[in-house]
Amino acid sequence: MYHVHARPAVTVIDRYVNVPGMPTEPRVVPIPCPFGQTGGVVYVYYIDAPQPALVDTGVAASPQATIEPALRAAGVSLKDVRWILATHGHWDHIGGAHAARSMAADGVSLALHAADAELLRSRRAHMVPNGYQALRFRYLDDAAALARHDALIMENLSGELAADRALNGGEQISLGGDVTIEVIHTPGHSPGSVSFVLSGLDWAFTGDSVQVCGSPGVPLYVDPVAYAASQKLLMEDVRPRRLHMGHRFRALDGSVLESVLDGPSVERALRDSVAMHERMAAAARTVTTLDVGNPRADALAPAAEALGLPAGDPTAWPPSFFTTLHGHLARAAVQRA
């Protein structure tokens, strides 16, 4: 398990000097991978340890088109990769899993949390009607747009496979030498979202577990209660010194954050994440006419207005707006019943 730790005072003097008794700081290569048709970028990270690890894989084309050229430029290769560590099962993070695994070292091990296993095993699992990709089209009642999106998702998943190692949280994964990864279950964005934390260094690879204000200004999570608990866990117990995130998310002031954050910016991002969750909960409370069993976009107009989105134009609302609000509203409906 993660440990609640008093941070040794010596680590704040200069984190780039290896302190006796502290683990070696491995080189981390961040790789921005373009995906989708709206300028999306997902960050994949190579951890240069004795047993090198790749955190996430981008979409189907990413390993060949983006990751391998970036690794070659850094003097390494996908052929060196012994661990593929998936932060969660969403298409922009595991779409390239089959391709990356086939290009990696013999005996490579692909690790993913058990709660997201179905997203790796089945392309169709990404498009279930109430799932993270299709729900918005139910609100918009747009079958043609749904069909186009379905085709996009299918072609961006490189294969269907089982994880070599199903994670549950709490595992320690040795990358050789004194480099060890601790697996922390941080659900909410998806049920199987995890954070990989380098033991002793407190560098966290959070994927999409910490959304701040999301990329479009609205965070994406399917379970509001789990999401809030995960932000609290990271903020109070894990207390990372460095965050490596899956995208460049927006801060509460509207600025776009770097994908890697250090020191005080880590605490600020986590605080903003909690504050934005509270804004989403407040926006959800303005919605009074929604039938969650038969959702319609116009019922969400008050929440759109509360968040500064164009209330009269649901097609302009970001996908995350539908998914995240639906989570809050479905929970409220259960509590009323």
Ligand SMILES: [Zn+2]
């Ligand atoms: Zn995601």
Ligand SMILES: [Zn+2]
């Ligand atoms: Zn993502």
